[in-house]
Amino acid sequence: MINLANILLYASAEQPVETRSWWDDPTVIYFAIFIGIAIASWAVSYSLKRKFAKYSEEPIRYTGKEVAEKMLHEHGIDDVKVTCIAGQLTDHYNPLTKTVNLSEDVYNKATVAAAAVAAHECGHAVQHQQAYAPLKMRSALVPVVSFSSSIVTWVILAGLLMVNQLGTTLLLVGICLYGAITLFTFITLPVEINASQRAVNWLEESGVVDREKKEMAVSALRSAAYTYVIAALSALATLLYYIMIFMRRRE
Numbered sequence: 001m002i003n004l005a006n007i008l009l010y011a012s013a014e015q016p017v018e019t020r021s022w023w024d025d026p027t028v029i030y031f032a033i034f035i036g037i038a039i040a041s042w043a044v045s046y047s048l049k050r051k052f053a054k055y056s057e058e059p060i061r062y063t064g065k066e067v068a069e070k071m072l073h074e075h076g077i078d079d080v081k082v083t084c085i086a087g088q089l090t091d092h093y094n095p096l097t098k099t100v101n102l103s104e105d106v107y108n109k110a111t112v113a114a115a116a117v118a119a120h121e122c123g124h125a126v127q128h129q130q131a132y133a134p135l136k137m138r139s140a141l142v143p144v145v146s147f148s149s150s151i152v153t154w155v156i157l158a159g160l161l162m163v164n165q166l167g168t169t170l171l172l173v174g175i176c177l178y179g180a181i182t183l184f185t186f187i188t189l190p191v192e193i194n195a196s197q198r199a200v201n202w203l204e205e206s207g208v209v210d211r212e213k214k215e216m217a218v219s220a221l222r223s224a225a226y227t228y229v230i231a232a233l234s235a236l237a238t239l240l241y242y243i244m245i246f247m248r249r250r251e
């Protein structure tokens with residue numbers, strides 16, 4: 001979320017010329033917040049990689065494919081296919097094609113890490129089957145967010161560069177577009193956390209993992225959830241920063 005637009009924003013935001021201390025300047029505070037988020041984001045992704053590497057060494061009886069098929073079957077879901085896709089960390093559930101798509105490592109390997117990811121993606125399939133409200137809201141927002149994401153940077157940049165009424169209006173439009181993106185990142189949180197809860201509970205109940213290995217799966221999926229928390233906080237900080245610039249413009 002810390003993108004080109006933000007860097008240009010720091011450069012273009014008007015600095016107060018009066019004798020205020022640097023800590024009174026919101027731009028400095030926001031700059032510190034963004035650096036904090038960047039560091040937290042790095043730490044979370046480092047810890048996530050380490051945990052998945054560690055739990056990829058913990059063997060279990062079933063491959064990711066088998067775990068997914070078993071979990072779907074035990075939830076009475078027979079119309080969702082489990083497929084193997086290329087890449088790493090590409091695992092996802094597609095509600096349109098009704099497929100649980102697992103990356104090669106997850107699909108083929110019989111480890112705690114693979115089982116955690118496979119069961120998490122099936123957690124989304126179970127949410128879909130049960131019409132889980134946050135998932136429905138999230139799906140409804142997808143087209144709005146993909147439209148917003150494609151133009152928001154340019155709208156805000158244009159708004160910043162034009163120091164006139166049209167520029168101020170464009171900034172406001174940009175804030176609304178970014179607001180939709182921010183809302184999406186927050187609705188994603190319950191969807192992801194709930195899918196992980198369903199995953200770990202089922203993994204233990206079904207006997208796929210024992211208590212000790214369940215804790216490993218919990219730890220891996222918790223790390224994965226932090227990446228969504230960071231993304232949401234980053235989006236919120238960026239949105240508030242745009243709002244601050246807009247308010248200053250109007251002063």
Ligand SMILES: [Zn+2]
Nearest residue numbers: 120124192195
């Ligand atoms: Zn997920």
